[in-house]
Each structure stands twice: as C-alpha cells, then as structure tokens.
Amino acid sequence: MSGAFTKSTARNIFYGGSVFFLLMLIALTFDTMGTLPERDHRENITEQVAMGKKVWEDNNCIGCHTLMGEGAYFAPELANVYDRFGKSKEAIMGFIMSRPAEGVPGRRSMPQFNLSQEELEAVAEFLKWVSEIDDENWPPNIQG
Numbered sequence: 001m002s003g004a005f006t007k008s009t010a011r012n013i014f015y016g017g018s019v020f021f022l023l024m025l026i027a028l029t030f031d032t033m034g035t036l037p038e039r040d041h042r043e044n045i046t047e048q049v050a051m052g053k054k055v056w057e058d059n060n061c062i063g064c065h066t067l068m069g070e071g072a073y074f075a076p077e078l079a080n081v082y083d084r085f086g087k088s089k090e091a092i093m094g095f096i097m098s099r100p101a102e103g104v105p106g107r108r109s110m111p112q113f114n115l116s117q118e119e120l121e122a123v124a125e126f127l128k129w130v131s132e133i134d135d136e137n138w139p140p141n142i143q144g
C-alpha cells in the first residue's frame with residue numbers, strides 16, 4: 001500500500017486534527033467555567049477573607065510559600081496548613097505571631113511580620129478558605 005498516504009490524506013489529518021482539538025478546547029473551557037463556581041466556594045468570600053488575601057499579597061507570602069503548588073519552594077505549602085494545624089485558626093495565628101524578630105539562629109526562617117490582630121485573623125481566615133477549595137485533595141499529603 002505504499003503511496004496511499006497522499007497529500008490530501010495529510011491535509012485531511014491536519015484539518016481534521018485541528019478542528020477536533022479546537023472543539024475539545026472549547027468543550028473543556030465550558031466545562032471548567034461551569035464547575036469552577038462550585039469548586040472554589042466563592043459564596044464564602046467574606047470581607048475578612050478578601051482582607052486576608054490582601055495581607056497575603058502585601059507581605060509577599062507567595063515569595064516563599066506555595067498555594068496548591070503555585071509559588072516559591074522555600075517554605076511549606078499552605079493550601080492545607082489549616083488542616084495540618086488541626087483546623088485551628090488560632091494555631092496559624094500563633095505561629096505567625098511567634099516568629100522571632102531576629103530569625104532562628106543558624107538557618108533561614110520565616111520573618112516576623114508584626115501583623116495587627118485584625119490582619120492576623122484575616123490571613124488565617126483566608127488560609128481556612130483556601131483549605132476548603134475543592135482542589136481534588138491537592139496536595140496529596142498533609143505535610144504539603
């Protein structure tokens with residue numbers, strides 16, 4: 001059957017493939033846009049969660065940490081820190097508050113941010129909200 005692969009076969013594969021994958025892209029885009037509102041529980045974004053996100057951004061937490069794998073790999077993943085800390089916002093706030101001003105001698109550690117009580121509560125609430133996003137249980141283990 002040599003010679004069966006003609007120019008028009010190649011063209012049909014090219015156009016057919018392009019159309020197929022374009023349709024696939026459109027279908028998956030609609031699927032994502034349809035399911036996102038359920039998965040990110042956006043109805044629970046309160047003023048406090050929004051403020052927590054601002055604290056998160058203003059202090060560049062992502063410069064050291066990851067959220068669901070996105071960010072820097074210097075410090076632990078925080079999308080599940082709320083679960084890791086026994087579903088306790090107080091534990092998260094306590095950790096952030098208790099960072100030594102001079103750092104931990106001998107190693108690079110998390111700085112002291114001197115956040116106000118309001119900012120602490122907001123960032124903990126933000127991390128709680130993030131932990132409740134339906135992210136197919138990512139990261140797959142509690143350590144992050």
Ligand code: HEC
Pocket residue numbers: 055056059060061062063064065074075076078081084092095096108109110111113123
């Ligand atoms: C300069 C890098 C750096 C920045 C910026 C940073 N962290 Fe951290 N963070 C760390 C390191 C390193 C650890 C691991 C514990 C340690 O060594 O102090 C940590 C640990 C944590 C933990 C405990 C995680 C665990 O599983 O033990 C929480 C919660 C946390 N950081 C929250 C924050 C928040 C919120 C911000 C922004 C306000 C922030 N971090 C900014 C470096 C950073």
